[in-house]
Amino acid sequence: MGDWQTDPTFAMCRALVDGAELASFAGGPFDVRAVMAAMRPETKSGFLLGQVPWERFPQGGDVRDAVHLLHSEGSRRGGTGVVGGMCANDMRAAAVLAVPFLIRIAADTGHPCRANALAVASCPARARHLGIASRDELLLHRADFQDGDLHDGYDDYGVEVTGYPAGWSVAAARAAITADTALLHPLLGDPDPSIRIYAAYTLATASDPDRTVRSSFRARLGAEQHPLVSAALVLATAEATRAHPHAPAIAWMRELWRDRTQAPEVRLAAAIGWLCLTDEPVPDDMRTAVDDLATDEHAHTMDDLPWMANAGGSHESGLQRCVRTMLHPDQPDPEDQDNLWASLPPALAPSPPAPPT
Structure with a gap:
């Protein structure tokens, strides 16, 4: 992921940590929504990966290499696994840039990994979905966030593990999918x-x-x-x-x-x-x-x-x-069974350690 103090891909995130206003970056080079909107049709259809600024976003180089590998060699493990893994680890900004290319691979009836490409194409478009099964959140699908929807600089999606605004990634991914319906x-x-x-x-x-x-x-x-x-x-x-x-x-x-x-x-x-x-x-x-x-x-x-x-x-x-x-x-939630003591009666549960004397 690179060193937080020196990796230039974290420039915006470091600035936000230091107190910069998120709105000041809207529409700029680190706004993945703006980058996606500026991606030309011929870049997508021609897989001109060199025209995409992957390096502006955390682990962008890894995503670029994965897309290249998937497109040129049909390697499922090195391609879709990287994109899906990053989304599972709550890092979507760079994965968003792969969405148009994954859709085109899925549309290619001769590609050996088209099903795998399509399976991960929408991963960046869903923020909180793993382990979610409630009425309120299972199918929760917010509209694309714009600058006016930010609250105290962030939307309801919060931030990714890198500090990048998750709502920007989700909005960009949904825009990319909408453009390719x-x-x-x-x-x-x-x-x-x-x-x-x-x-x-x-x-x-x-x-x-x-x-x-x-x-x-x-x-x-x-x-x-x-x-x-x-x-x-x-x-x-x-x-x-x-x-x-x-x-x-x-x-x-x-x-x-x-x-x-x-x-x-x-x-x-x-x-x-x-x-x-x-x-x-x-x-x-x-x-x-x-x-x-x-x-x-x-x-x-x-x-x-x-x-x-x-x-x-x-x-x-x-x-x-x-x-x-x-x-x-x-x-009861069966997941709680992982905690053995949680299912024991209070009389059988272990006593807390005695305070130091």
Whole structure:
């Protein structure tokens, strides 16, 4: 990551630590939103990586090399692993610059790693999503932040581990995806189900004020035969609706989970989507239906959906965690079992050490 005191890629972050106003950097060379907006179409389509200022952002050189390796040699481990790993480590600024190139690799039907490229393309566009399974945050998708949305210099996303404003990275990534919706929409009908799932997952982060993206999900759902892909389209519709509320879509989601002719995966996705779109109490018939449908088999199957995979923990699947968190909040969190003493009665718990004499 470089030495904090000497690495020039941390110039803005160091200045912010020293008290500089974030707004003074808006639109400048360290604003990844501005860099993304200035990236020319021929740079993206021609993979002219030398025209992208990777060096301005933490570990930008590593991302550039990973994209080059992925594009030229089809190396999954050295390409998508770097981008996905940086996002998992809460470092998105440089990873954002890879998004247009990852989308183009995914659109290349002859590329051996297109599914892996698409799987990580939207990682920079989601700030807090790993381990999140609550109604409030599972599908939380804020609109792109602009300068006027900053509070005390930062937005609600806070900062990345480097000190870089996370909201800037997320906004830039979503803008990049929005700019490439024409490349992503055809992937909703790709022969590979995993491509269709990740196309929905990526498009769900696009800005969609005219509901074009959400309409494409509904249109594709009418032709989709794969239950898990259909479930992905339902969750993508819910995420897009969370960003751009639409009462008819919420009502449709409620009817969908009640429809016994639908596949269990679709009904479960619709129930979770509806819960994330409303603060209404959980209906009794929903609680009964979800408890019946959320079997171990379906939980395992739905872990192939990125929303569910990211929501899971070490002791329960994503579906199980969503069901527990949203429908049974009084149940104990299995993750707490990692702390042996937390589950013991007070009389059996170890006594605190005696104070020094």
